[in-house]
Amino acid sequence: DTEVTQTPKHLVMGMTNKKSLKCEQHMGHRAMYWYKQKAKKPPELMFVYSYEKLSINESVPSRFSPECPNSSLLNLHLHALQPEDSALYLCASSQGQAYRQGNEQFFGPGTRLTVL
Amino acid sequence: KQEVTQIPAALSVPEGENLVLNCSFTDSAIYNLQWFRQDHGKGLTSLLLIQSSQREQTSGRLNASLDKSSGRSTLYIAASQPGDSATYLCAVSWGIDSNYQLIWGAGTKLIIKP
Numbered sequence: 001d002t003e004v005t006q007t008p009k010h011l012v013m014g015m016t017n018k019k020s021l022k023c024e025q026h027m028g029h030r031a032m033y034w035y036k037q038k039a040k041k042p043p044e045l046m047f048v049y050s051y052e053k054l055s056i057n058e059s060v061p062s063r064f065s066p067e068c069p070n071s072s073l074l075n076l077h078l079h080a081l082q083p084e085d086s087a088l089y090l091c092a093s094s095q096g097q098a099y100r101q102g103n104e105q106f107f108g109p110g111t112r113l114t115v116l
Numbered sequence: 117k118q119e120v121t122q123i124p125a126a127l128s129v130p131e132g133e134n135l136v137l138n139c140s141f142t143d144s145a146i147y148n149l150q151w152f153r154q155d156h157g158k159g160l161t162s163l164l165l166i167q168s169s170q171r172e173q174t175s176g177r178l179n180a181s182l183d184k185s186s187g188r189s190t191l192y193i194a195a196s197q198p199g200d201s202a203t204y205l206c207a208v209s210w211g212i213d214s215n216y217q218l219i220w221g222a223g224t225k226l227i228i229k230p
Contacts, residue, residue: 006159042205042220043160090159103209104150105218109159 003027004108006091012114015081021111023074023091032074033105034066035090043090049074081115088112118143118210122221130229131198137191137224139206144184147209147216151180151191154203154223163204164191196228 004025013019023032031050035043048056049068057066063085065077074091088110094103119142129135139149148167152160164173164180166189172181179192193200203225207218 040223042207042222045217088157088159092160104148104162104165106162107152107160112157 004091004093004106006089006108006111008111009109010112010114012116013078013081014116015083017081018077018079020078021076021089021091021113023076023108024072025093025106025108026072027093027095027106028071029093029095029106030071031094031096031103032068033092033094034074034076035092037088037090037110047076078113081113083115086113086115118146118208118219120206120208120219120221122204122206122224124224125222126225126227128227128229129196131196133196134192134194135196135226137193137204137226139189139191139221141187141189141208141210141219143210144187145210146184147211149180149182149189149206149208150218151178151189152205152207154205156202160205193226198228198230201226201228 007022033048034046036046037043045058046060047066052068063080067075090110091108092105094105096103121140123138146168150165151163153163154160166173166180166182177194182189203223205223207220209216210219211217
């Protein structure tokens with residue numbers, strides 16, 4: 001199974017809402033990533049988890065809060081977002097320790113987020 | 117600093133043609149290079165991964181080459197089909213002191229006309 005799944009596929013939320021994005025993989029990967037992608041741009045790295053520990057936070061605003069409950073799951077909690085946060089949010093995973101071995105990353109289908 | 121460039125930004129060709137997409141990078145000290153496909157509004161599909169020690173990888177009608185010394189990779193698509201229409205992104209795994217990250221090109225939007 002080389003699949004990364006993400007739920008929900010689409011999410012519309014107001015600026016005062018709290019919501020969560022979920023990501024799951026069953027490939028035994030120990031590195032998981034959150035990316036944000038705006039239209040016609042490449043993905044931008046947000047967070048990296050390695051062995052369930054946050055190893056990289058690319059200066060992301062605190063209204064985005066990641067969580068890695070176990071080695072297969074990755075969540076992104078959203079609170080008080082702004083309209084400019086509307087984007088495609090992608091989850092990825094890879095073998096081994098994140099960013100120490102440059103391993104191939106596998107991406108999920110993404111969650112299309114719209115903030116009103 | 118590593119910079120990745122993809123040329124052209126967009127390409128439209130008739131069905132059945134063979135085509136080449138280009139990716140160039142400024143620092144040859146990469147760990148590997150990945151080619152991805154992204155359909156409009158969708159996630160990324162990994163097409164081919166080339167390790168820094170390899171020269172090329174093949175998968176079906178796709179062939180990717182890597183020339184580290186010149187800082188270039190090409191993705192060759194044979195006998196193109198309308199279903200190949202998508203944006204193709206290349207990304208290099210690059211870093212300092214063994215702390216690697218993916219550096220992305222801006223992508224090439226490919227349209228295959230029936």
